[in-house]
Amino acid sequence: MVQGVIVGSHSFRDRLVLPAVAVASLALLQPGIDPVFLTLLTAAHHVPPESHGWIVGATQGGMALGSVTAWVFARDMPGRLFVLAALGAFVAGLATVNVGAAMPLMAIRAGYGVAMGLLYTHAMASAAQNRPSGAYGAVFLLQLVISTVVAVLLPIVSDMLGPRMALMTLCLAPLAVLAAFLLFPAALGGAAVPGSSPARCPAAPAGEERQPVGMQGWLYAASALAFICATMMVWSFTGALAIEWRISEDVVGRAVAMGSIAGAATALAVMREKPVVPPVVSGLVAGAMLLAPIAGARGGDMAFVLAIVLFNLGSTAIIVRTSGLASGASEDRLFRRFVTCTHSLGMIAGPVLGGIATWLMGALGLPVMAALAIVAGCLALGIAGFRAKPSRDDAVQHDEPQNDLALAVSFG
Structure with a gap:
């Protein structure tokens, strides 16, 4: 397993955890492509436009529930749960391709949102452990790039292969998340410092004391x-x-x-x-x-x-x-x-x-x-x-290089 690639002479605290950034960006992809996604959904299943708001609401409600769950029950969540969440999102993506009835579709999209909410909160917590502003900036940047590319490509796929196949390609996102968890378990398992247990979530490895929040x-x-x-x-x-x-x-x-x-x-x-x-x-x-x-x-x-x-x-x-x-x-x-x-x-x-x-x-x-x-x-x-x-001490600790592109990178 690759343990780390460091650009320049920065310490561990200066690194961006790229696998976590990538997973957080993919988990946040859906809101960026909703207009195109809903158009394809109507083309594939004749979903009426007046149902679009309910479908988006179900997905976002699921994401909120998943995020809160990942926060409230963080100490009890083993790392394998997030692998299962990625698999669940993949299954929900496949079901979206094949189910057109409004109520079942809303339930499916809510389940997809729960899975992605769990994954986003977990990955973002890992990504923000060293450079919080850098991590959030990187996630937003990558999410915007990916969503723009996907929004451009989906209509092309739909024209060539049909709207169902275009919806099917969206299943690649949870598959990529699953691959990231399997390839980089340390980066996504919560190791804030070398030696932490990857079996636990990043919220609280076994025996870790809570830190004060002012x-x-x-x-x-x-x-x-x-x-x-x-x-x-x-x-x-x-x-x-x-x-x-x-x-x-x-x-x-x-x-x-x-x-x-x-x-x-x-x-x-x-x-x-x-x-x-x-x-x-x-x-x-x-x-x-x-x-x-x-x-x-x-x-x-x-x-x-x-x-x-x-x-x-x-x-x-x-x-x-x-x-x-x-x-x-x-x-x-x-x-x-x-x-x-x-x-x-x-x-x-x-x-x-x-x-x-x-x-x-x-x-x-x-x-x-x-x-x-x-x-x-x-x-x-x-x-x-x-x-x-x-x-x-804070001023020295949080000082940073002049060039934000010259960041240290940790693959876990």
Whole structure:
């Protein structure tokens, strides 16, 4: 087994655990390809468009349940459970190809979400153990690249071989995750230092003491949850805004593609462990960017495209930054799993809160609720920054090379 490949002279704490980054990216693939996936699902099984929201909700609800399960029961989960989760996701993918009835399909996609939620939380906790911001940036970058490539290739496969075969190719994702667990068990089994037992999960190897989690860490985690909720509120209603203001599908597609490129570049740019800009300032700027699509849809095609690009810039930057700050605030592995849980919880809570606000206040509900979530995130960042008391040892410990691309890599 390959134990490690080190670029430069960095210590173990400077390494990115690439197998864990890859697994986390693949486990997070589905939200990035949902529009294409749902189109193929309708073509293959004649699933009515009005059922799309329920199918996405079932998948995201499953992911939230899987993430919370991986956090709450972390100490009791053997490593083989995640191998079984990858197999379960593969079986659910095969079932998706062959089952077209709405209710069974929702149950299947919920099961797929549970499996991927378990895998994402487990892998992200492993990836974030050394360089939290670098790990989250790498996962978001790779997820954006993979989802963009898959979204482009799936329609081509569908045209050549049919929509069912295109859906079948998505089963390669859980197979790749399964292969990663079999090939790199140490990197994905939770070894934060050489010699830890790979049979246990990364949350708590046998006999490990819980590490303290200060208020600063919880505030950073709360800010991550708030900004993810705001992101998903706006994103889930972007299509409706485009329809309301007569933005064509071609323009929407172009905006999403350009936004993905901008998001990938942003993920690469914010991989530094030490923030250059104060987090609360980042929150305020990113929050304004998150609201851009609400105003941009009114300004025509070019304004809409620009708004989506700004939205992707802001959401990627603030989610990577707050998640990295939260994970880096404590060495406690269970807490780092909780930070990962905020992603899936925010993904399902955001659209629900946005829907409730729209139902209660009409068209004004979405911007008001999104703004409240952004304000809450900024307040959490401000209080966390006020409480921060960096020491000289911390400054030395978290110093990093000038070039973020020259990272040490651990394959476990």
